[in-house]
Amino acid sequence: xxxxxxxxxxxxxxxxxxxxxxxxxxxxxxxxxxxxxxxxxxxxxxxxxxxxxxxxxxxxxxxxxxxxxxxxxxxxxxxxxxxxxxxxxxxxxxxxxxxxxxxxxxxxxxxxxxxxxxxxxxxxxxxxxxxxxxxxxxxxxxxxxxxxxxxxxxxxxxxxxxxxxxxxxxxxxxxxxxxxxxxxxxxxxxxxxxxxxxxxxxxxxxxxxxxxxxxxxxxxxxxxxxxxxxxxxxxxxxxxxxxxxxxxxxxxxxxxxxxxxxxxxxxxxxxxxxxxxxxxxxxxxxxxxxxxxxxxxxxxxxxxxxxxxxxxxxxxxxxxxxxxxxxxxxxxxxxxxxxxxxxxxxxxxxxxxxxxxxxxxxxxxxxxxxxx
Numbered sequence: 001x002x003x004x005x006x007x008x009x010x011x012x013x014x015x016x017x018x019x020x021x022x023x024x025x026x027x028x029x030x031x032x033x034x035x036x037x038x039x040x041x042x043x044x045x046x047x048x049x050x051x052x053x054x055x056x057x058x059x060x061x062x063x064x065x066x067x068x069x070x071x072x073x074x075x076x077x078x079x080x081x082x083x084x085x086x087x088x089x090x091x092x093x094x095x096x097x098x099x100x101x102x103x104x105x106x107x108x109x110x111x112x113x114x115x116x117x118x119x120x121x122x123x124x125x126x127x128x129x130x131x132x133x134x135x136x137x138x139x140x141x142x143x144x145x146x147x148x149x150x151x152x153x154x155x156x157x158x159x160x161x162x163x164x165x166x167x168x169x170x171x172x173x174x175x176x177x178x179x180x181x182x183x184x185x186x187x188x189x190x191x192x193x194x195x196x197x198x199x200x201x202x203x204x205x206x207x208x209x210x211x212x213x214x215x216x217x218x219x220x221x222x223x224x225x226x227x228x229x230x231x232x233x234x235x236x237x238x239x240x241x242x243x244x245x246x247x248x249x250x251x252x253x254x255x256x257x258x259x260x261x262x263x264x265x266x267x268x269x270x271x272x273x274x275x276x277x278x279x280x281x282x283x284x285x286x287x288x289x290x291x292x293x294x295x296x297x298x299x300x301x302x303x304x305x306x307x308x309x310x311x312x313x314x315x316x317x318x319x320x321x322x323x324x325x326x327x328x329x330x331x332x333x334x335x336x337x338x339x340x341x342x343x344x345x346x347x348x349x350x351x352x353x354x355x356x357x358x359x360x361x362x363x364x365x366x367x368x369x370x371x372x
Contacts, residue, residue: 003356008258012190012351016051017339018182023262027182028052036269041152041177041332042066045124048182048339049117062121063151069125070146070155072097073104077133077143085138090327091214093134094127095207101126102203109201116345119202120338127334128152131327132159153177156331161319168280169318172273173328176311179266180329182336184259188212188219192337193344197351202341209337210330216253219326221308222315224253226322229289229313238292246300254309255297263304270310277317286313 004010018027025032027044028051035044039053046054046062054062076097083093102108105122107115133143144159153174157165165173183189192209196202213219232241245252257264278287290313294305315325 001354001356006258007353012185013193015184015340015343017048017336017343018184020184020259023260023265025183025265032179032265033269036175036178036266039178041174041181041335044178044181045335048335049120049342065121066125066152067146067148067155069122070129072126072129072133072143073101075104076100076130077137080134080137083138088138089214090131090134090323091210091219091330094130094327094330095210095214097130097134098123098203098210099207102201102207105203108203111199111201111345113342113345116202116342120342123202123206124334124338127331128156128159131324131331132156135160135321135324156328157318168277172277172314172318175269175273176314176328177332179269179307180332182333182339186218187215188333189337189340193340194351196341196344197348199345199348202338205341206334206337209334213326213330213333219329221253221306222312222325222329223322225290225309225312226316226325228253228293229286229316232289232293235285235288235292238289239296242293242296246297252293252297254312255301255305256303257306260304260306264306266307267305267310270307270314271305274310274314274317277314281317283317286316 016028018025019029027035028047030039030047030053035047039047042063043053043059045066046052046059050058079097079100080093101123105119107119110116129143129146136143144162146155146159150158150164151170151174154165154170157163157169157173185193188209191212192205195208196205216224232238242252274290275284275287278284287310290310294309298304312322312325315328316322320328
């Protein structure tokens, strides 16, 4: 057996959902740049689940299904109110809420393709409400019910603040959702596929994926980037701060990627949106600081920024709490998780790798009274 730590470079399955070839990310053969500039998030959901872009009636039907299933069961809302709010990270709340939803879905354990597809619709639809409801409940505010006349991105911002968002905010979030929707066999997607390969249910697969995304080496980078920007404070402090980190060999979050070598193709879209939004909100220093950090880190370490780096200042400019950044990632990525879960069910084989044993050789049991 050949051991490959972290499974780097190991091809574990075939998939028709997304690909990363020569630093180009595609969803079902569509370049991410093409989709980011033209497609809505709802179109991308349909593309990932059906392997084709929707017609106008097909898109209208998906939007209708998402709108009709967006509200949370009251039991989940009441559950949030029992959390020790000051100690609970929103990712932990999201993980628990998705698992809880499975208890209130009468089809949770039905495994036929149509039942699984309908569960996918319900889960995708409810993700924004889970996050916005928790975000409001922890501040002592009442949850805001979703509206059927708003887009997926607009509804998220509306349920979070109670105010109808403007077009720039909607476009920014919609673009971010498109860019984060899928990314081949990343850690959380692989976790979801391993889980459902046992023929566990959709809710278990997504709960497992959220658990993987919760780790700072996968989904928490943009929250860490914003924390760093606030620590730096001003453009004048960027260079000494970053150079001290580099000298101490400390990791600077938001740079480099396991798969990409010449740069994350998604980063430039969020970079442009960060610049636009920080100027509109009268806080251009967040972008300017980020730009300066990029200049130093990429110049010194040859590490370009990844998708998380500029998403931090962009989400901040939308008035979103920093610890909600990773849950927003999940709102998008669940579309990819669900696509992979459905694909795994369609051509399933239990995922069971081996391990190279490095412990002691063959030993003989010694009765406890004879052990030294």
